[in-house]
Amino acid sequence: MRDRMPTVRVAGHFGEWLQGRLGPDGPLVLVTLPCAALGVRPDPDGAEILPAAVRARFARALGRDLPPLPLAADMPPGGGAGASTAALLALARAARAPHDADALARACLAAEGATDPLMHPRPDRLLWAPREARALRSLPPVPEAEIVGGFWGPPEATAPGDLNFPDIADLVAAWEEAPNLAARARLAARSAARTDALRGPRGDPTPGLARDFGALGRVRAHTGSARGLVFAPGTVPDGAEAALAAAGLTGILRFSTGGAA
Numbered sequence: 725m726r727d728r729m730p731t732v733r734v735a736g737h738f739g740e741w742l743q744g745r746l747g748p749d750g751p752l753v754l755v756t757l758p759c760a761a762l763g764v765r766p767d768p769d770g771a772e773i774l775p776a777a778v779r780a781r782f783a784r785a786l787g788r789d790l791p792p793l794p795l796a797a798d799m800p801p802g803g804g805a806g807a808s809t810a811a812l813l814a815l816a817r818a819a820r821a822p823h824d825a826d827a828l829a830r831a832c833l834a835a836e837g838a839t840d841p842l843m844h845p846r847p848d849r850l851l852w853a854p855r856e857a858r859a860l861r862s863l864p865p866v867p868e869a870e871i872v873g874g875f876w877g878p879p880e881a882t883a884p885g886d887l888n889f890p891d892i893a894d895l896v897a898a899w900e901e902a903p904n905l906a907a908r909a910r911l912a913a914r915s916a917a918r919t920d921a922l923r924g925p926r927g928d929p930t931p932g933l934a935r936d937f938g939a940l941g942r943v944r945a946h947t948g949s950a951r952g953l954v955f956a957p958g959t960v961p962d963g964a965e966a967a968l969a970a971a972g973l974t975g976i977l978r979f980s981t982g983g984a985a
């Protein structure tokens with residue numbers, strides 16, 4: 725069985741640079757933060773990531789049978805790191821479905837009512853409407869960054885009807901004009917702070933850790949437990965990972981994103 729498992733892996737993300745409403749009554753939008761260090765892959769010892777009903781809806785939307793593969797994820801469920809979307813895409817690849825990004829996004833939406841843009845080759849270059857499974861427009865490339873993070877707080881599954889997010893229209897406009905990584909990181913920290921204030925949870929240690937370590941900014945999963953500090957490449961101070969662990973974060977990791985990552 726192990727020898728016959730397909731060798732596919734779909735990378736996840738690590739929360740979002742930005743997420744919120746595009747205007748007070750506008751659509752929910754996000755700019756995802758790709759993370760190649762976290763992913764989903766077939767594994768004979770894997771757990772059941774997706775409910776049977778979700779797999780069935782995805783198969784119907786794709787118009788093909790899906791292999792009964794067990795899957796393993798590097799990220800916790802409810803972490804805001806794209807486990808469910810990555811799992812669906814891994815099944816689609818194992819079933820040899822055509823890689824039509826728009827069709828895959830629609831199938832993910834049909835399966836779960838929301839989706840991350842992981843089916844696109846440069847997902848962080850899209851202003852993505854997750855409840856509509858479409859890009860509203862293209863965005864400038866994100867400069868290369870180094871993220872140190874982990875998971876803090878309770879898991880939180882995405883609820884398709886949940887639109888209780890702050891207005892970030894001003895942050896999106898500024899993101900499109902931001903000249904460098906430092907400016908993007910400050911905008912990400914503002915997006916995180918707005919969601920902290922509206923949705924919680926209280927007591928997040930990452931704002932203080934960002935100050936203590938001189939991070940350019942911080943990121944979070946706006947639904948989920950992923951939290952991270954943003955640094956220019958090669959500038960992560962010694963002891964950052966240990967400090968995150970001491971503050972109660974789990975699953976500590978360091979990875980590069982943006983640029984050519």
